[in-house]
Amino acid sequence: MEHVDAGAAELMAVRDAHLQRQAEQAIASMSSGLMLVDATLRILRINRAMCDLFSISDSRATMGLPLRSVIDSDILEKWLVLATHSDGDGNGASPPHDAMALTLRTPDGHRHVELKIAITPAKPDKVFLVMAQDITERIRSQEELKRFRMALDSSIDAVYLIDHELMRFIDANKTALSTLGYSYEELMQLGPQDLKPDPGEFDKIQRRFNEVIQSEHKTGTIETLHQRKDGKRLPVEVYMRAFMSEGRQLLVAVVRDITARIKAEAVLRDSEQRFRVAFNQAAVGLAHVSPDGRWLMVNKKLCEIVGYTQSELLGMRFQDVTHPDDVGTDWALARRMIAGEIDEKSREKRYRHKNGYYIWVNLTSSMVRSDSGNPKYYSTVVEDISRRKQIEEELLHLANHDALTSLPNRSLLLDRLSQALVFAERSEEQVAVMLIDLDRFKNINDSLGHDAGDKIIMEIARRLSASVRAGDTIARLGGDEFVIIRPDVVKDDAVAILAQQILEDLSRPLMVQGHEFYPTGSIGISMYPKDGSDGQTLLKNADTAMYRAKDAGRNNFQFYAHEMNSRALDRLKLESGLRRALERNEFVVHYQPQMDIASGRIIGAEALLRWEPPGQAMVFPSDFIPIAEEAGLIVQIGEWVLRTACTQKKAWHDAGITAPLKVAVNLSARQFKHQDIVKVVSHVLEQTGCRPDWLELEITESVVMENPEAAAATLHKLSDMGVHLSIDDFGTGYSSLSYLKRFPINSLKIDRSFVRDITTDADDAAIAKAVIALAHSLKMRVIAEGVETAEQLAFLREQQCDEMQGYLLSRPVPAATLEELVASTSSNLNEPSSSH
Incomplete structure (x- = not known):
């Protein structure tokens, strides 16, 4: 019998050892951390997962060590001490619960661990089972969710979460609640359809929801109206994003109140309308011109100035209507404005009208730049100054021309003579100055009056103009005195020929007030450089030669230099003889x-x-x-x-x-x-x-x-x-x-x-x-x-x-x-x- 009992005891021992090994293997292979602690709070067993959580390299080294060497927690130790001294019958102090849960950080501070402690029913001493679970990701998710919620509630835009199938709000941020005037509970009983006051708006938003859900990127926007709890309507812009969650089609709607923007756009439209009215009705030409010269915007007045329609001008460049002589200066100024050397340009130039003639304009341009400083366009003001230019030209003509004959007067004559002398000095050529005085003109004025005299003067001016070359200058000094300047004289003989031709042209018969006249003249000639080096001297010497012609019997010409008179006379005799030869x-x-x-x-x-x-x-x-x-x-x-x-x-x-x-x-x-x-x-x-x-x-x-x-x-x-x-x-x-x-x-x-x-x-x-x-x-x-x-x-x-x-x-x-x-x-x- 004893032998049987001993055998049974041995079998029981083997079985217990086997069970213990299986238990230890099971503990070692568990993904959660497990630890056995005795009543003295010393470690009996610890698995691999628990070692990893608390950065323990060798589990055997912890056997018999105090629990605090691994988990340093006053709360845990206090609970275990209370549980140790409890007798289980209600005598003595005891922990508040038979088991506890505790969240703490690992010693490295990087992970959150949730501990659960249970008391095993082992006799005679109590053994505690400490189970550990890594909840770092859960804690992090909760914190991120908390931060996200705080950010969501801090957003200036209203945010709704909508269940598409139920068409109900399932979440909303604080801005949404304050914007619409509902409490959270009230809003959760509503859907997007409850915010659409006008007929057809709900259908419109639902169609848009479906478009977003079916789109590739699952996003979209729409502008609509939302009605608050108090009935007030708000224009809003809604950004939508569709996504699936737990088998449900959800939509996140970010809603922005665009009341201020709409007002600003209305103000801008009103401002633009006033600008366009002012732009088009301006009394001067206005335009915007791109840096490469294209017309971007033109008003009616500018179209009137150049004769083109707005559509025609907008297909052209400014150089297409600019006088060719002015284009180079325009581009030079434009380059300086683009480079920032000058802020604006103002100049007088010529535009070519659609009909082919040119118009004088006063043009002022300023460069408009972007916020980054890059050139955008020229803002240009164009004023038609053709009438002013015409008056200026008329005044200039009056100041420089004889009122009766429109020939240059003494002032313009001296200017052109000085220019001719400068060119002659460079080219080493001669200039002839011929002073022509009509013979016995005073008798005509005295007998027939100044009206008849004026007609004769005008006819003489016409005949003289027909006798000279395009490069010559003929002027009236006053009375019956005229001056001819002939530049580029190579031979003196050519001047003598011209003088003789003038005398012949003057002597043709002329009818005035029924009377026939045969005008004649006396011509004095001075030559640059031999007879003078300046205009006044040449005129004085030509005048001297003219009086010599008067003394010689009138109706002839005389050079200031005597030897030239002799040569000219010989030449005239020769030419006269040739004509009859x-x-x-x-x-x-x-x-x-x-x-x-x-x-x-x-x-x-x-x-x-x-x-x-x-x-x-x-x-x-x-x-x-x-x-x-x-x-x-x-x-x-x-x-x-x-x-x-x-x-x-x-x-x-x-x-x-x-x-x-x-x-x-x-x-x-x-x-x-x-x-x-x-x-x-x-x-x-x-x-x-x-x-x-x-x-x-x-x-x-x-x-x-x-x-x-x-x-x-x-x-x-x-x-x-x-x-x-x-x-x-x-x-x-x-x-x-x-x-x-x-x-x-x-x-x-x-x-x-x-x-x-x-x-x-x-x-x-x-x-x-x-x-x-x-x-x-x-x-x-x-x-x-x-x-x-x-x-x-x-x-x-x-x-x-x-x-x-x-x-x-x-x-x-x-x-x-x-x-x-x-x-x-x-x-x-x-x-x-x-x-x-």
Whole structure:
């Protein structure tokens, strides 16, 4: 029996040990912290979770240690002490409960732990079970929720939480309660529909709720009205966000009272309306212009000023209506304003009206900037000052012009004269000052009255204005005195020609009050710089010369310098004689023979004009051709020379004289440029019976190169007729080889200035060689003029020059003498060529 009891006891012990191991394993594997403490408050067991909570690295090291070494809590220790001394029968002190719960921080202070303590029924000593749970996240969530609630209640916006299915408020902040005037309990009995006073508003908000719920981002806004408990209505802006919570569709609505904003917008709209009315009704042009020049805003007055509609202007830039001369200054000022160098600009400028004319405006612009200081636009005020400008111009004209004739007066005359002198000093040219005084004008005033005198003065002013160039100035000094300023004078003769022309224009008959007059005038001329270096001196000396003209019998002109009067008189006599020379058959043509250097034969002759006035010595071309050019007589004279030469050539041919084979005639620049020379040549050849291949026309290179395209067309027409063409004075002007090879030229003529020193000057010799080589490369013949020595001829022969003319062969001679020369020409002159 004892043996059985011992066996049973042993089995019980094994079972208890096994149960204890299972219990310890279960405790060790639990996620919650567990600890067994005996009645002396010493640790019996502790699991891994409890060690982790209280940062214990080795659980075995805690066995037998006081509880306070792990959990330092007076409250916990006091409760355990009371529980230890309680006998369980109600005797002695006891804790308030059989178990307790306590929340405390771990020793590291980072976590919150909830402790629950229970008393185990172990005998004979009590054992306490301490269970620990980490509630840090729960505590943190509660604190965050508390802070969120505090923030929610502190928000200036009302916040509601709405159950979409029930359409009821399930939460709201304090601002919502104060805004709507409800208590929390009252508001929780209501829904959004209870805040919508107007029909249709609830349907509108419900549709918007559905749109937000179905949207991608689950957010949206709406403006609506909310009605307070007291019936007052509030305009509100609602921001909504939809989300799901515990299977329910909820909406957070953040509601802002926009009463103040609506009032501000109304005030702003009213202000903008007043601004637009004032802007459009302003008496001056107003505009906003972008930094790149686009019109952003324009008023009616500006549209009236420039003639465009508002829509037209808004599609343009300011430079589109600005005078081209003003655009550069506008941009320069604009750049300075953008850079902050100046705050505003104010200037007078010109706008182009839609109809094409220009308007003067006074423009003031200020730069409007953003809060960050960046340029936004120019605020511009435009005032039409065209009328003011017109009055200013009229006043300026009155101040500077004669009231009767509208010619410049003495003030403007002196200003322009001073400018002309400055330019003349720079260009080293002359300026002529001509003072014109009408002869016996006082008699007209005295006999017919000042009204008739005024009419005559106005007609004289018109005639003088028609006589001068665009760059000249004509002024009235007063009474019957006029002044003409002619700048850019190259030759004194040109001034004499102008003076004579003025005298002729003045003397044309004039009808006043039924009476015919033949006005005349006396002209005094002074020249800058020889007669004075300033305007006053030149006017005084011109006045002196004018009185000299009066003393000389009136109706003439006088230079202040006596020697110029003599030259001018000689020139006038020469010009006057030229005008009658053709009528009186005073011109003759002499012929200078041209020889083929290789054969020594005379192959042509150049027709040269001579003037033989009756009872006077022969006048050579260098003396009268320039005058004929300036007087416009050269065209008639040139055509006469052409006809005479062609007639003579036909006569030689008819007489059986075959040499010279061709006759050369010079064409002047005026003939070539200002006359249909092709038609003239064709007509002359037809009239005279001269064959085109008998005629050679000589044109200077400067004439053909002045307008190469037009010259080429003319030369080709002449060449197509069969006329020979030659470039005269080659080398003295400018030739473009690209054009020269395009001209139908038969020969080049080396100018006498190169031939003269051809045997002594290396440069002239080189030029002659180059011209000969150039002509031959272009398949042209070369003729040298001005050959006077055998050495010159020998040089030209050596360089294989084709032809020559000059005093070595013969001077220009009459036609009959040339015939004799051709007949008697021997081969002596050409003997050096026998070796060829």
